[in-house]
């Protein structure tokens with residue numbers, strides 16, 4: 001099978017990730033920090049080292065502010081539901097994934113919350129429109145860094161500056177498609193809440209996500225329970241990150257995330273990015289004289305291309321490709337508002353998403369089939 005569905009999850013993972021993850025799990029797979037024996041302390045030390053590695057990778061606020069979650073959806077639910085209260089206003093964008101849109105919609109039914117959705121022009125939100133919509137009541141601004149449908153990329157540094165200059169709102173960046181693809185500097189971009197998922201371009205397994213907070217962000221825990229210390233306290237201990245991490249950690253996921261980030265540092269994310277962009281421009285060139293409508297970023301964003309055809313539906317295209325042994329994805333990709341904005345609602349698009357392990361030969365194979373459809 002030729003795999004072009006890396007935006008859904010990266011596959012395969014680098015060989016070294018499988019190896020390191022299994023090795024660490026075999027040697028240190030006990031409950032970290034909770035037992036009174038050396039191995040538990042050692043496992044705990046690896047967890048803390050991993051937090052430091054992650055904080056350094058994103059230039060975050062130190063290991064105490066790196067919270068392990070289950071995935072991006074979990075991080076977003078924790079941030080959105082743990083922060084917003086009656087009367088709050090939120091600004092977000094039409095680029096968002098349902099993991100932002102649905103928690104906001106559910107919360108709107110429960111609380112008196114106002115949500116404004118910024119549209120895009122060409123591929124970016126308007127900074128002026130953002131500035132005009134910021135008010136005293138704006139508690140949170142949520143922006144998708146790189147779209148999982150089109151690869152459209154937002155200038156998060158400029159957005160962070162506008163937010164901080166004109167309001168007291170917190171800035172949340174959904175970096176699910178950008179972490180591991182482009183450098184992200186949490187402090188420099190004034191990001192209060194950085195969320196991402198492990199299993200995409202960070203090359204970790206499924207079931208591990210991240211929530212990186214600025215120290216002044218206080219969110220209420222979505223889950224409460226065991227923390228392995230202060231058991232006499234009837235409530236969740238308020239020290240970070242324990243406040244937001246009830247229950248035993250996904251230790252194999254953390255080991256995988258450590259190995260994935262080490263792979264990114266050793267390989268250089270600029271080399272991975274360069275390769276994905278090369279494959280993307282190669283396919284675009286191949287399809288230049290075809291009849292497909294193509295939706296993708298014109299900038300140096302991720303290797304994501306959406307397309308549709310006037311003859312076949314996206315699902316028919318994906319099925320034809322699957323019969324030829326090529327894995328892609330069709331439909332709305334959990335981002336219905338963006339499809340409305342680019343005119344591809346309700347059928348959506350066929351999405352081709354490159355990864356570091358794709359080759360030019362695979363792209364030739366794909367383009368020959370697409371051109372013959």
Ligand SMILES: Cc1ncc(COP(=O)(O)O)c(C=O)c1O
Pocket residue numbers: 007008071072073074097099144146147148174176177197198
């Ligand atoms: C932009 C974006 N946000 C959030 C998510 C949700 O990620 P997860 O399914 O790992 O929670 C995705 C997954 O496709 C995504 O592309």
